[in-house]
Amino acid sequence: MSTVRLVEISKQYGATVAVHExxxxxxxxxxxxxxGPSGCGKTTTLRxxxxxxxxxxxxxxxxxQDVTDVPPRRRNIGFVFQTPALFPHMTVADNIGFxxxxxxxxxxxxxxxxxxxxxxxxxxxxxxxxxxQMSGGQQxxxxxxxxxxxxxxxxxxxxxxxxxxxxxxxxxxxSILELQRRTKKTAIYVTHDQSEAFAISDRxxxxxxxxxxxxxxQTDIYLRPETPFVAEFIxxxxxxxxxxxxxxxxxxxxxxxxxxxxxxxxCRAPIELAVGDxxxxxxxxxxxxxxxxxxxxxxxxxxxxQIDRVIFEGPTAQLRVDVGxxxxxxxxxxxxxxxxxxxxxxxxxxFNDVTVIRAPATDxxxxxxxxxxxxxxx
Amino acid sequence: xxxxxxxxxxxxxxxxxxxxxxxWTSRRMxxxxxxxxxxxxLAVFVLPFTALLVYSFTGPGGTYAIENFQxxxxxFGENLWWSIRVSVLSVAxxxxxxxxxxxxxxxxxxxxxxxxxxxxxxPLYVPxxxxxxxxxxxxxxxxxxxxxxWGLVLxxxxxxxxxxxxxxxxxxxxxPVSFEEAAECLGASRWQTFxxxxxxxxxxGLSAGLMLAFIIVFNEYLVTLFVHPxxxxxxxxxxxxxxxxxxxxxxxxxxAVTMQLISFATVLVFFRVFGTRYLKATYLI
Numbered sequence: 001m002s003t004v005r006l007v008e009i010s011k012q013y014g015a016t017v018a019v020h021e022x023x024x025x026x027x028x029x030x031x032x033x034x035x036g037p038s039g040c041g042k043t044t045t046l047r048x049x050x051x052x053x054x055x056x057x058x059x060x061x062x063x064x065q066d067v068t069d070v071p072p073r074r075r076n077i078g079f080v081f082q083t084p085a086l087f088p089h090m091t092v093a094d095n096i097g098f099x100x101x102x103x104x105x106x107x108x109x110x111x112x113x114x115x116x117x118x119x120x121x122x123x124x125x126x127x128x129x130x131x132x133q134m135s136g137g138q139q140x141x142x143x144x145x146x147x148x149x150x151x152x153x154x155x156x157x158x159x160x161x162x163x164x165x166x167x168x169x170x171x172x173x174x175s176i177l178e179l180q181r182r183t184k185k186t187a188i189y190v191t192h193d194q195s196e197a198f199a200i201s202d203r204x205x206x207x208x209x210x211x212x213x214x215x216x217x218q219t220d221i222y223l224r225p226e227t228p229f230v231a232e233f234i235x236x237x238x239x240x241x242x243x244x245x246x247x248x249x250x251x252x253x254x255x256x257x258x259x260x261x262x263x264x265x266x267c268r269a270p271i272e273l274a275v276g277d278x279x280x281x282x283x284x285x286x287x288x289x290x291x292x293x294x295x296x297x298x299x300x301x302x303x304x305x306q307i308d309r310v311i312f313e314g315p316t317a318q319l320r321v322d323v324g325x326x327x328x329x330x331x332x333x334x335x336x337x338x339x340x341x342x343x344x345x346x347x348x349x350x351f352n353d354v355t356v357i358r359a360p361a362t363d364x365x366x367x368x369x370x371x372x373x374x375x376x377x378x
Numbered sequence: 379x380x381x382x383x384x385x386x387x388x389x390x391x392x393x394x395x396x397x398x399x400x401x402w403t404s405r406r407m408x409x410x411x412x413x414x415x416x417x418x419x420l421a422v423f424v425l426p427f428t429a430l431l432v433y434s435f436t437g438p439g440g441t442y443a444i445e446n447f448q449x450x451x452x453x454f455g456e457n458l459w460w461s462i463r464v465s466v467l468s469v470a471x472x473x474x475x476x477x478x479x480x481x482x483x484x485x486x487x488x489x490x491x492x493x494x495x496x497x498x499x500x501p502l503y504v505p506x507x508x509x510x511x512x513x514x515x516x517x518x519x520x521x522x523x524x525x526x527x528w529g530l531v532l533x534x535x536x537x538x539x540x541x542x543x544x545x546x547x548x549x550x551x552x553x554p555v556s557f558e559e560a561a562e563c564l565g566a567s568r569w570q571t572f573x574x575x576x577x578x579x580x581x582x583g584l585s586a587g588l589m590l591a592f593i594i595v596f597n598e599y600l601v602t603l604f605v606h607p608x609x610x611x612x613x614x615x616x617x618x619x620x621x622x623x624x625x626x627x628x629x630x631x632x633x634a635v636t637m638q639l640i641s642f643a644t645v646l647v648f649f650r651v652f653g654t655r656y657l658k659a660t661y662l663i
Contacts, residue, residue: 071562073562073567098566147563
């Protein structure tokens with residue numbers, strides 16, 4: 001049982017900053033996902049927890065032990081790689097027993113533990129096989145059994161499913177979750193796949209450009225994104241950059257009107273704003289409703305537009321509507337999506353649930369320090 | 379043919395493919411020519427060895443004589459034994475140096491490692507006579523090694539070291555680092571990781587290096603001529619001396635054939651034991 005604490009760890013490769021002063025505390029038995037695009041520093045962070053990468057600055061703690069200078073072999077971790085990395089010249093049983101055999105555990109004890117682990121991952125009877133004789137999914141299960149055999153303090157996963165095909169990914173991610181729950185191990189899971197992160201995490205850490213953008217549960221980061229990056233990276237969204245044109249205070253409830261070109265959207269202000277502030281407003285496509293001739297009451301925002309394209313995706317249909325030169329995407333499900341497939345011409349849309357975030361200083365990628373300063377000011 | 383079972387498709391196939399004429403398409407002609415060429419080359423290269431083999435069994439007056447090979451075990455035995463000793467020692471030293479060197483070059487950020495590697499490979503591009511002469515000078519004036527077998531062994535190591543180093547480097551580069559990292563995370567020490575994971579997995583590269591180095595040292599003549607101590611005569615040196623002093627004798631041919639067989643056996647053992655991963659393009663298996 002173990003907690004993991006990263007205190008302002010940084011990793012620099014020459015002039016490149018891979019991870020910048022990242023701090024994170026993970027509770028005992030918790031499964032935390034580091035989610036972000038490739039190159040965001042999530043794997044480097046994980047490898048610093050493992051000790052495979054030495055931090056340029058900062059400390060790594062397991063419980064109350066500073067392990068920053070402890071080599072990986074003495075950290076008692078279980079690292080599952082992107083490829084199963086099973087030793088090809090050893091049988092499955094020898095692979096699983098490797099961690100115990102290097103600690104000079106007795107052979108019969110190892111054999112018993114290996115049997116137990118094989119049963120745990122549902123591969124009883126496969127011990128005598130060579131890794132090459134097993135499928136990719138089975139190999140990754142063996143890799144799991146191999147790290148669990150040593151009873152590690154922390155489980156570390158570096159995109160363990162990315163090399164597998166889709167169906168296998170789905171079933172294996174729940175196996176990983178179940179194993180983590182059953183063994184009650186503290187776990188850090190790195191992925192760029194949002195659905196994977198949403199399916200298994202207790203908490204999700206969204207990372208970008210070597211820093212943490214937001215930490216929270218699935219609903220936190222999906223419904224209440226705190227930065228433009230999180231709003232745009234997680235799920236699909238319609239974003240507008242504009243200025244606060246009106247502000248109404250009614251007790252605790254502050255409502256704002258954001259004008260972005262020809263488009264004006266109204267919503268509750270989740271943060272302290274003033275008229276004239278530059279903001280980003282986001283609305284999720286699944287929250288945009290096709291009103292047609294129906295009355296727009298119940299919707300704070302009603303807009304008319306011209307249908308650009310309808311993309312039928314099976315369970316949903318994607319409607320791309322040109323509203324005053326801006327594209328708004330609406331995801332329609334249910335029976336209506338079938339009626340929409342052949343649809344052309346004008347359409348009326350309604351939506352609530354607009355998220356407003358203070359805009360970073362410049363368009364595109366903001367200079368990081370200014371963005372941080374802005375957040376601090378809020 | 380299953381023409382009767384699929385009567386509807388059979389005519390279609392015949393009309394489009396014209397099997398009768400397909401036999402002499404240009405592709406087939408190219409196949410025959412290229413195979414013929416390979417066999418021709420093989421014949422040209424193998425024929426001299428066959429002649430040597432026949433000659434080695436020739437007794438006085440053109441009779442058949444197995445006795446020639448008795449000399450190999452008798453008078454030539456000592457020369458063969460020197461050759462084997464020098465080869466084994468050189469290869470062992472090659473390995474002891476090349477393995478850590480290759481590991482350092484591939485896995486660690488050694489500054490200027492490309493330059494180091496180029497320098498280490500230099501003997502491959504230097505003529506044997508130049509190596510021999512330089513070593514004689516160096517040994518005579520610096521190390522005073524000309525009177526012991528170690529001078530000869532070290533000369534062989536200098537000449538064949540890159541042959542051992544290169545396949546090991548290739549094998550290590552082919553080996554994903556994740557194997558070593560996985561072992562390390564599972565608690566294995568550096569030495570355990572090397573002995574139980576890296577060493578077995580670079581086996582093919584290692585054995586390729588061993589084979590190349592052994593064959594080269596075993597058959598080396600030119601450098602040996604320069605640096606051998608007066609009481610050490612290896613088999614190739616003996617062959618040369620005999621031909622020079624006594625002309626072409628069937629007994630000399632027998633020694634040559636024996637050397638050929640040892641080299642050949644080494645290569646065969648290599649392929650049987652370690653497979654073909656690192657020398658795919660050969661015709662031997």
